[in-house]
Amino acid sequence: MSITIIRGTQMDKMMIKSCALLLVPLLFFGCFAGCIDTQEKNTLKILHAGSLSVPFAMLEKRFEERYPWVDVQREAYGSAAAIRQVTELGKTADLIASADYTLIDQMMIEGETKWAESNVLFAKNAIVLAYTDSSRGADGITADNWYDVFRGDDVRYGFSNGNLDPCGYRSVMMIQLAESAYGDDAIFDDLVERFCGIYAQVQEDGGVVVNIPSDIAPTGNLMIRPKEVDLVSGLQSGDIDYAIEYRSVAIQHGFNYVELPDAINLGSVDFRDDYAKVSVQQYCDMPGFGELIGAKPIFYGITVTLDAPERDLALKFIELLTGEEGQAIFEESGQPPIVPAVCTGKPLK
Template structure:
């Protein structure tokens, strides 16, 4: 039997090929146009947005990521550029390196008060509080045994590794040293600081008339028992990887990263204004020539004088204060100061005066 294929079928097949090619060309054109649009957006629209530089303490990373996203949603012409670091390190970068920042938020307001005002800033706002804790994980040695009464003895054990941030760079680091010395007073044990710090680093301590002065050299030189990092949040990864058993952290950082933590007595955790006279018995001299005295933990912010986008910075600070005031930031574990405190209301931008008290 012989079969014949009608020419119309052949014709349809060729038409289908041509149609497929046309569809392919159309798809390619659409892709090119999309890529051109994306390139246009990136190079002309996105790059033309106001770049608001916000320097902030490492412990503010997660809350400020939230603020960045929320602020940009409501201000499409602004690109918030977050830069985290140890608070003392950030302050020095403005002073020593003339780094420009539109907003500066630090974990210790006194860094602004004592080192930036009046030359580099005119005012500061205190907007949140925190407290020191001892963070750990289920894998930490003796994690099932550590408690408020024996934590320093656990840290002294030969096979336990603990850490804190660099006191020359980060307030959490010099506060960790304060906590350890305050523990000597609280537990009536004069060997705690020597056993944990002096024997394992180049950090020294002296006492005069009931005031303890801790001195941090440029090279802290921790041995294998102690781990020191630039920012306190850098220690989180060491805890999670089981390279570290315990770390002195802010409670907020432990909460944000779902870490276990030991709540320390208020007499040593730098949280309660009722213990101000006790806290100030400890002072830390930081390399090269700065000094910090014990006091309750308070976060502070300012708009430095070298800010390049002052109006946008004011809008961001206003937004930040609103979010803290309205309880939106409570989930990050840093209790808001409401109303926020300002040291110099006269110097404060008018747009911010309704959010603060002097």
């Protein structure tokens, strides 16, 4: 079986240093499979962002069909929480996939303790407003008036916890960016600050830092859940009218959704400089615990942990993910693949 060699290229206008993504050819597994007890299976453990659940379920099926002696075991978390399972709670995992590639860089590669060396960027996304036919205001909401619809006294909406999940901090980034995009400096106050402990501070350079405390304490019309997929049931049941979600989540669950302007949806590299004017400070009341994260286009990353028990299988999984089959799965799932995949850190081998 041949193994695709994927080489990184300079991605137009991206603020990353691409390095060659080299998948070293592995030993043929057929002999190995014939030598083990038929009841035994190698376990490949993957911790991943909740928004990767649907495409990773399809990848799991393809991978186990290709390597029937392997049992792929997956756990979904908010991306930061997934990483902390390894870095703070001592869990063993072969692969970690994040909805924000920079979390892997910051939390696993660049710190004093190294948990990984390479970070493969493989898919993109954008922020949308998901809703159903029964949502209040559904018959009139547009990309031009959504924030006024959200201001309605009886309209309930939600986003995920930005301390745990990239979609959560991207949601408040999007709302803050909306103030300048729509020329309305009350949007963040009206939609976020009056309902929870999250608050924004204007900096001397004109940028804005959104502070997320450990106790967000949402009230009123706002629902906050640990990760973005946790809002799906609230939307389906009618507990909320709108969820600030990834486009892929809306597509995968069959929701209606409002496409937001590129200036605020975090989906376009053309607006990376505008996005960069907004940052989020996680756990703002716990110095040294959370990350200061700048707004940027949404790119997913995956890494093999340094102590991965099944490193060779992990590399095989990345080969599937970044190859033609994986690209087709992500396209179908509403998460356009990055072709060719690129990486930060050391070449993957």
